Amino acid sequence: MKATIILEQDQQIQNHSQLSEYVNQQKGDYVSVVLPDALAIVLKSVEENKQSTDSIRMTAGSIARELGKSKVKEVDVSKEVLGKAYNQLEEAKVITAFVEGWNLGNYSFDTYKTKIEPVKAALSITGDDVEAPITMGEIRAAAMAFSRDLTNELSNVLNPQTFPKRLQEELKDTDVEVTVFDKAEIEKREMNGVLTVGQGSKYDPSFVELKYCSDPSKPLVALVGKGVTFDTGGISLKGGRNISDMRMDMGGAAAVSGAIKLLAASRAKVNVVALIPMVENNIDQESVLPGEVIHYKNGKTVQIGNTDAEGRLILADGLIRAGELEADYVVDIATLTGAIARALGSKLAGVFGDEKVLTQMKQLGDENGDFNWPMPLVDAYESYLKSDYADISNISNKGEAGAITAALFLRHFVPENVKWAHVDMAGVMDSTEKGYYGNSATGFGARLLADFAVEVSK
Numbered sequence: 001m002k003a004t005i006i007l008e009q010d011q012q013i014q015n016h017s018q019l020s021e022y023v024n025q026q027k028g029d030y031v032s033v034v035l036p037d038a039l040a041i042v043l044k045s046v047e048e049n050k051q052s053t054d055s056i057r058m059t060a061g062s063i064a065r066e067l068g069k070s071k072v073k074e075v076d077v078s079k080e081v082l083g084k085a086y087n088q089l090e091e092a093k094v095i096t097a098f099v100e101g102w103n104l105g106n107y108s109f110d111t112y113k114t115k116i117e118p119v120k121a122a123l124s125i126t127g128d129d130v131e132a133p134i135t136m137g138e139i140r141a142a143a144m145a146f147s148r149d150l151t152n153e154l155s156n157v158l159n160p161q162t163f164p165k166r167l168q169e170e171l172k173d174t175d176v177e178v179t180v181f182d183k184a185e186i187e188k189r190e191m192n193g194v195l196t197v198g199q200g201s202k203y204d205p206s207f208v209e210l211k212y213c214s215d216p217s218k219p220l221v222a223l224v225g226k227g228v229t230f231d232t233g234g235i236s237l238k239g240g241r242n243i244s245d246m247r248m249d250m251g252g253a254a255a256v257s258g259a260i261k262l263l264a265a266s267r268a269k270v271n272v273v274a275l276i277p278m279v280e281n282n283i284d285q286e287s288v289l290p291g292e293v294i295h296y297k298n299g300k301t302v303q304i305g306n307t308d309a310e311g312r313l314i315l316a317d318g319l320i321r322a323g324e325l326e327a328d329y330v331v332d333i334a335t336l337t338g339a340i341a342r343a344l345g346s347k348l349a350g351v352f353g354d355e356k357v358l359t360q361m362k363q364l365g366d367e368n369g370d371f372n373w374p375m376p377l378v379d380a381y382e383s384y385l386k387s388d389y390a391d392i393s394n395i396s397n398k399g400e401a402g403a404i405t406a407a408l409f410l411r412h413f414v415p416e417n418v419k420w421a422h423v424d425m426a427g428v429m430d431s432t433e434k435g436y437y438g439n440s441a442t443g444f445g446a447r448l449l450a451d452f453a454v455e456v457s458k
Helices: 017-025 053-069 079-085 091-105 131-152 163-170 183-188 192-198 244-248 251-265 311-324 338-344 355-368 379-385 402-411 446-456
Strands: 002-007 030-034 039-043 074-078 122-126 177-181 206-213 220-225 227-231 271-281 293-295 301-303 329-334 349-353 372-374 419-424
Touching (some): 002 079, 017 030, 039 053, 053 091, 079 122, 091 131, 131 163, 163 177, 163 206, 163 251, 163 271, 183 192, 192 311, 206 251, 206 311, 220 251, 220 311, 220 446, 227 244, 227 311, 251 271, 251 329, 271 311, 311 329, 329 446, 338 349, 338 402, 349 402, 355 419, 355 446, 379 402, 402 419
Parallel strands (some): 074 122, 329 419, 349 372
Antiparallel strands (some): 030 039, 177 206, 206 271, 349 419
């Protein structure tokens, strides 16, 4: 079955008063109708002040999913139709956003479902000079889909031993240099946060560096992603009826991996390294106990007050490594605190750090769909991290400002003289079905981090 996308001003609609009235009365951004010669998706008029690239992505994703469920295999639309539908935006950006949203709307993670044969409607855009924006839309969607795949994967399939191999396989035909530190190398490099968190798991920890440098003259951007492949909470065991989503606690690692994939595929002129500490926070007789103290390579000592505040402990090693590499910009990203979800909900990540970087992040997110909001670093809350037995504790001694105190903890490990941002994506880790999102991981962060690297390299 085949469908075509048209405008509500199309003569095929306007020449039939009842059909025109029907289309006009329907809510939403589009309507499916059956014409004498074809199935048509009618794009409804969008008010000028409501036209945005993400609204295009959401509409395209919804159409793709609906047609796939209806077993429609082919869909065509002209460049002119898309240009007229979103006439306040650049034509190339419209095409890229539509393709990106379409492909992501087609996304599904059904590896472990039986008796399922999903139909994914293939999109064809006709017109002159459409190849480049189509390709860019495909690249961006593929990077985000890769992040989704990593985050959705089962923890017995994707763990600290198999995760590096997955990245090596994905990036083997690109210009990305993949370096894997095993446990012995991690010990040699005194990455004691990684070693401590991972000591209760049957899987040895790993630390992966993904280097993509197409222009050494550009500032070095280090992207540090939390890679906890499953988080039981450790001795501070998590509760709840269903904690299966704790396999998604490596969403930050997925984000930086997707960002590197996007940059390499688009041949961006950047100098970027992704730093990914990989552990499983599990519980056995070797697990770290609350009260123990970690000695970090930068001289800091940290007392563990709660083993479920483990992400910051491994990110600290990543931040120290960024300093060793003399990065100019450092962005860490993690599913770090439930507090950020309570503060901002499920549609926004929180970003802490350098004010100029925060402004750039928000502007980029508003454009690319990885929405985020600037958050404060409140120096008065530093005292909440006080420990009587070490320099600082890994958990606040107050029941407030959890996202802020987590960011303040990380600040202790940020290299001097760098521009730094911390992205807490815990609230936007997964989603329910709407637009180009499904009932699975979102893939948040891949676009945001890649676009940030490009922005600061201009």
